[in-house]
Amino acid sequence: MKRLEGKVIVITGAAMGLGQATAMECAKEGAKLSLVDYNAAELENVRKLLASEYPNTKVLTITADVSDEAAVKAYVVQTVSEFGTIDGFYNNAGVEGKQAKLAVYDMESFKKVIDINLMGVYYGMRYVIPVMQAQKSGRIVNATSVGGIRGVLNEGPYVASKHAVSGLTKNAAVEYAEDGILINAIAPGAILTPMVEEAFKQMNPENPKQAEQAFSLNNPSKRLGLPEEVAKLVVFLMSDDCAYVNGQIIAIDGGQSNSY
Numbered sequence: 001m002k003r004l005e006g007k008v009i010v011i012t013g014a015a016m017g018l019g020q021a022t023a024m025e026c027a028k029e030g031a032k033l034s035l036v037d038y039n040a041a042e043l044e045n046v047r048k049l050l051a052s053e054y055p056n057t058k059v060l061t062i063t064a065d066v067s068d069e070a071a072v073k074a075y076v077v078q079t080v081s082e083f084g085t086i087d088g089f090y091n092n093a094g095v096e097g098k099q100a101k102l103a104v105y106d107m108e109s110f111k112k113v114i115d116i117n118l119m120g121v122y123y124g125m126r127y128v129i130p131v132m133q134a135q136k137s138g139r140i141v142n143a144t145s146v147g148g149i150r151g152v153l154n155e156g157p158y159v160a161s162k163h164a165v166s167g168l169t170k171n172a173a174v175e176y177a178e179d180g181i182l183i184n185a186i187a188p189g190a191i192l193t194p195m196v197e198e199a200f201k202q203m204n205p206e207n208p209k210q211a212e213q214a215f216s217l218n219n220p221s222k223r224l225g226l227p228e229e230v231a232k233l234v235v236f237l238m239s240d241d242c243a244y245v246n247g248q249i250i251a252i253d254g255g256q257s258n259s260y
Helices: 017-028 040-053 069-083 107-135 156-179 194-203 208-217 227-238
Strands: 008-012 032-037 059-063 088-091 138-143 181-188 249-252
Touching (some): 008 017, 008 069, 008 107, 017 032, 017 040, 017 088, 059 069, 069 107, 088 107, 088 227, 107 181, 181 227, 227 249
Parallel strands (some): 008 088, 088 138, 138 181, 181 249
16 A cells, blocks of 8 residues: 555645655655645646646645745645645745845845745644644644754855744644644755755856765765655655654755764
């Protein structure tokens, strides 16, 4: 039997990168999907890709801005209306923001990073948790980052937001375990996604590939991660195989966060 057979999984930031890869892996494992993203065109491309590779998968697509509380409440209500429940929630949507030192960071950009990366995650938990409480079961996987367990040069608001997500994850895990809800977070390092590619462009506008190669050399594994590798971890944390892992921040970075 497939690990997510018949389970309803909500994925935010589903239009590309880790969200898209996880949608594909969840479909492979038999899930019904509610896919949320602000980019309607890219979300439609994912829907078509799923229809091509997994034609029997039931897919709901919802265009929403996760930093808008009303929009978050609406995507939860729409998902429950369509599928009747929510069994798993990959709280994934996020942005890196600009790269600049803290004292000169643009305030509007700072607030945008916090609104999406922290408040978007909080709103999602706020409205998904009651659905899971009612059924006495559920899995939530929040997307933090290695920036949620250590510092990252020139990314103050990103690091602040991801540390906050790590804290919310630990606290919520303690509060809701008695309701049968397991809440964990994954902390990806540099994974080959559009967001990371954009970061390398900021590091070295003239030769982003050189920045990528230099970063890889500092990794114990001597390479960057792949989105599907992260997706497999998320699926495990969503599945019944994950029965006693709770409140953990799990790095998936080739071991780099353990290096001095």
